[in-house]
Amino acid sequence: MESLIVLRWLLKRDDPTMYSRFKDYGRGRLKLLKLHVEEYVDSLDDPPPGLQEYVAYLDAEVNREVGEEWQNVSIETTFSAVSARDMAIEVGMEREYRLQFAPASSATHGEWSSLDRYVLERCQNPLHGGHRIPLRTLSTPIGAQLVDTILDLTEDLVFDYIAGVRKGMSGEGDTQAA
Numbered sequence: 001m002e003s004l005i006v007l008r009w010l011l012k013r014d015d016p017t018m019y020s021r022f023k024d025y026g027r028g029r030l031k032l033l034k035l036h037v038e039e040y041v042d043s044l045d046d047p048p049p050g051l052q053e054y055v056a057y058l059d060a061e062v063n064r065e066v067g068e069e070w071q072n073v074s075i076e077t078t079f080s081a082v083s084a085r086d087m088a089i090e091v092g093m094e095r096e097y098r099l100q101f102a103p104a105s106s107a108t109h110g111e112w113s114s115l116d117r118y119v120l121e122r123c124q125n126p127l128h129g130g131h132r133i134p135l136r137t138l139s140t141p142i143g144a145q146l147v148d149t150i151l152d153l154t155e156d157l158v159f160d161y162i163a164g165v166r167k168g169m170s171g172e173g174d175t176q177a178a
């Protein structure tokens with residue numbers, strides 16, 4: 001859903017600067033990861049071969065389009081300085097944000113209500129004052145409906161992306177998405 005919100009927002013703004021910032025931001029984060037992994041490998045006396053291969057892989061990936069010395073690393077929380085919520089409102093997805101994105105974000109970020117719902121239960125010992133303990137079963141209230149929702153979102157994402165690319169290629173906007 002976040003990808004769909006961001007894609008629709010980029011298409012709506014149709015601002016070449018924002019497309020560039022989106023790519024630069026993501027590429028910068030990858031460069032930062034590479035630097036951190038390198039630093040970690042350098043700190044080891046005997047780094048495992050798998051880790052060295054990972055650094056080589058990241059190095060090739062980071063430098064694939066633009067040499068890393070020309071890439072900036074941003075430590076801002078977003079590429080655009082616009083929150084996902086504000087983006088959602090701007091593209092008419094406020095309801096989806098409220099009803100789907102917000103609870104999914106809560107679960108992803110381990111907010112208290114999500115922990116309480118999904119991984120904790122009340123201790124049944126009457127002397128313990130109803131404190132919480134880790135849930136001992138694996139059942140969750142997530143149903144098959146969620147799969148439908150994910151497939152719908154994915155379909156929208158692919159459809160809007162292709163439509164955006166076509167629009168860019170036909171010259172309606174000055175921008176070429178992607």
Ligand SMILES: [Zn+2]
Nearest residue numbers: 123125128131
């Ligand atoms: Zn207890």
